[in-house]
Amino acid sequence: MALKVIDTIYIEEEIKEHPRTIDISSKFKDARVLTIGKFGELFNKKSQSFRLQKRNPALILAKKAGRCVLPAPKGFGIGGHKNYYFSHMYNCLYDCSYCFLQGLYASADYVVFVNYEDFLEEIIEKSEENPSSVKTFFSGYDCDSLAFDKITGFAQYFLPRLRKIENCEFELRTKSINIEVLKSMEPIKNCIIAFSLSPDEVAKTLDKKAPNIKRRLDAMKNLTDQGWNVGLRFDPLIYSEDWDIMYSKLFDKCFEIIDNNMIHSVSFGPLRFPKAMYKKIKIDSPREKLFIGPFEMNNGTVAYKNDLEKQMSDFCQDQLSRKIGKEKIFHCVSDVV
Numbered sequence: 069m070a071l072k073v074i075d076t077i078y079i080e081e082e083i084k085e086h087p088r089t090i091d092i093s094s095k096f097k098d099a100r101v102l103t104i105g106k107f108g109e110l111f112n113k114k115s116q117s118f119r120l121q122k123r124n125p126a127l128i129l130a131k132k133a134g135r136c137v138l139p140a141p142k143g144f145g146i147g148g149h150k151n152y153y154f155s156h157m158y159n160c161l162y163d164c165s166y167c168f169l170q171g172l173y174a175s176a177d178y179v180v181f182v183n184y185e186d187f188l189e190e191i192i193e194k195s196e197e198n199p200s201s202v203k204t205f206f207s208g209y210d211c212d213s214l215a216f217d218k219i220t221g222f223a224q225y226f227l228p229r230l231r232k233i234e235n236c237e238f239e240l241r242t243k244s245i246n247i248e249v250l251k252s253m254e255p256i257k258n259c260i261i262a263f264s265l266s267p268d269e270v271a272k273t274l275d276k277k278a279p280n281i282k283r284r285l286d287a288m289k290n291l292t293d294q295g296w297n298v299g300l301r302f303d304p305l306i307y308s309e310d311w312d313i314m315y316s317k318l319f320d321k322c323f324e325i326i327d328n329n330m331i332h333s334v335s336f337g338p339l340r341f342p343k344a345m346y347k348k349i350k351i352d353s354p355r356e357k358l359f360i361g362p363f364e365m366n367n368g369t370v371a372y373k374n375d376l377e378k379q380m381s382d383f384c385q386d387q388l389s390r391k392i393g394k395e396k397i398f399h400c401v402s403d404v405v
Contacts, residue, residue: 076126078104078177083131088182088221092129095219099127106130111158111175119352121176122163132156132181137190140206143401146260146299146333148204148237152194154187155210156180156222162212162243163276165358166304169210171345178216184225195236208241208262215244223249231256239299243278245287255295260332262299263288265322267314270306274358281318285325292330299332303400304339305380307362307372312383323391334392336384337400338377346370 074096081103083089093101104110107130140151158179159169191205207213217223223240230238239260250261263284266274271281288298300322308314341349343365350359364373371377381399388397
């Protein structure tokens with residue numbers, strides 16, 4: 069996807085002279101630049117329209133205050149004893165119909181936190197706690213890890229430094245085919261480039277603005293040929309007519325193209341929304357067929373009916389177990405909060 073021109077950049081006063089702020093803003097020479105106090109005063113403002121802003125998002129450059137590295141939601145992980153996530157960015161270039169960000173944030177503007185050094189410092193601190201335990205750090209929870217990377221320089225900064233933290237694993241979650249920076253460096257054994265995947269028919273309808281599945285698989289093949297470990301992320305599972313046939317075809321295609329030895333892990337998980345988030349998304353996107361169902365409410369969470377969710381999960385576990393070792397398969401069940 070070609071990056072849409074940013075015509076407005078908001079910069080927090082505190083970091084307007086930060087080298088990364090200057091570098092990022094210089095890539096949008098025609099944008100108007102406005103100085104603000106704290107980004108939350110703009111980003112969290114009430115009575116904003118996520119759908120309207122998504123047509124032409126602004127860019128907000130800010131400093132991440134407070135904790136930069138947070139515990140991952142319960143049920144979210146790929147085998148580590150401790151799971152954390154960190155978000156150098158809020159919001160995404162893509163516009164996938166099922167994305168929880170449209171219900172989580174009031175604004176669709178892109179927020180980039182330029183204080184990468186503080187993120188790295190906290191990652192190192194966490195890695196040194198109880199060194200014998202396996203820890204996994206996830207990037208891509210509140211954004212796509214690579215889609216905006218030509219602007220942010222995220223991977224170029226972090227990856228060489230993460231290489232040195234040997235007692236941890238790092239996942240970069242993405243749908244992007246922006247892999248040039250990865251191909252320019254030696255593969256990092258403790259880093260997993262994890263691609264979110266859906267059946268072609270689903271992706272064509274719901275993965276708006278994202279590269280199609282073939283291009284994602286081609287990118288994965290390029291990376292594994294070079295020596296990078298990849299992850300297959302079938303998350304969330306989307307119900308539709310003939311869903312089982314479509315997912316079976318997708319699994320076949322993935323394992324035909326990607327060398328099993330280079331697949332670090334495979335995960336799948338159900339489609340779930342907290343009630344308030346689901347209500348907000350449905351109001352903002354009243355014509356989106358995805359939200360017709362078949363859903364039910366359970367303990368404040370909107371999800372497919374229990375028997376259908378179990379049927380889909382059991383099917384995926386069975387099909388995937390025929391293609392790769394069970395120790396590499398993870399059923400991730402976490403509710404966004």
